[in-house]
Amino acid sequence: QVQLVESGGGVVQPGRSLRLSCAASGFTFSSYGMHWVRQAPGKGLEWVAVISYDENNKYYADSVKGRFTISRDNSKNTLYLQMNSLRAEDTAVYYCAKDWAMGRGVDYWGQGTLVTVSS
Amino acid sequence: DVVMSQSPLSLPVTLGQPASISCRSSQSLVHSDGTTYLNWFQQRPGESPRRLIYKVSNRDPGVPDRFSGSGSGTDFTLKISRVEAEDVGVYYCMQGTHWPPFTFGGGTKVEIK
Numbered sequence: 001q002v003q004l005v006e007s008g009g010g011v012v013q014p015g016r017s018l019r020l021s022c023a024a025s026g027f028t029f030s031s032y033g034m035h036w037v038r039q040a041p042g043k044g045l046e047w048v049a050v051i052s053y054d055e056n057n058k059y060y061a062d063s064v065k066g067r068f069t070i071s072r073d074n075s076k077n078t079l080y081l082q083m084n085s086l087r088a089e090d091t092a093v094y095y096c097a098k099d100w101a102m103g104r105g106v107d108y109w110g111q112g113t114l115v116t117v118s119s
Numbered sequence: 120d121v122v123m124s125q126s127p128l129s130l131p132v133t134l135g136q137p138a139s140i141s142c143r144s145s146q147s148l149v150h151s152d153g154t155t156y157l158n159w160f161q162q163r164p165g166e167s168p169r170r171l172i173y174k175v176s177n178r179d180p181g182v183p184d185r186f187s188g189s190g191s192g193t194d195f196t197l198k199i200s201r202v203e204a205e206d207v208g209v210y211y212c213m214q215g216t217h218w219p220p221f222t223f224g225g226g227t228k229v230e231i232k
Contacts, residue, residue, distance in 0.1 A: 035221070044209075044211065044223060044224075044225050044226045045160075045162075045168065045211055045213075045223045045226075046223070047219075047220050047221040047222065047223065050218075050219070050221070059218070059219040059220075060219070061219070061220050062220070095167060095168070100170075100173070101156075101215075103215070103218065104154075104156045104215040104216075105156055105158045105173065105213055105214075105215030105221065106158075106170070106213075106221075107170050107173070107179070108170075109167040109168050109169070110167065111167050112167055
């Protein structure tokens with residue numbers, strides 16, 4: 001069965017960096033695009049970024065463009081999110097999610113990892 | 120960007136009674152390939168989201184048949200025919216037709232009266 005396990009969250013000061021990882025199993029990772037979606041405490045879902053199966057195409061939400069970088073290592077079945085210049089408003093649970101149909105949305109989600117940006 | 124609007128924000132329902140959630144998009148979600156990429160997700164308290172419905176009306180494996188999706192163009196509905204206790208949570212619609220960005224509705228909280 002599909003499993004997505006995020007890691008790397010924690011407490012970080014404003015302006016600092018953090019890298020999230022998502023270990024995937026149960027499907028052919030190298031054949032699917034992958035997303036990051038976040039959820040601020042008590043709030044709704046916000047799409048963050050998507051990467052194509054071959055890493056050739058990457059797209060970002062305006063709120064993170066220029067600060068966050070999505071990447072993947074298909075040899076390790078792992079998705080990453082490099083987050084730089086973090087702000088208080090980036091505080092959220094970050095979920096990785098599997099793309100389901102050539103960029104038409106997501107199907108499976110991980111359990112999420114909490115990022116808290118605070119001094 | 121496509122704006123997704125859900126109503127109501129909160130939906131108190133009696134066990135065994137039906138529930139209906141509306142999702143409206145700021146533009147038609149019909150893709151140039153003829154498909155409408157509108158999905159519904161359930162997020163139970165303390166859990167990750169789970170997809171229930173894809174392409175407007177297709178139920179994911181394991182989703183009870185009391186859940187159904189309908190709609191077209193800009194107007195969509197998720198219905199629960201008879202609400203059970205395990206259905207408590209927040210429901211989100213999401214469009215995958217016009218991206219980036221992918222966009223979600225603000226969520227509808229289903230609770231038991």
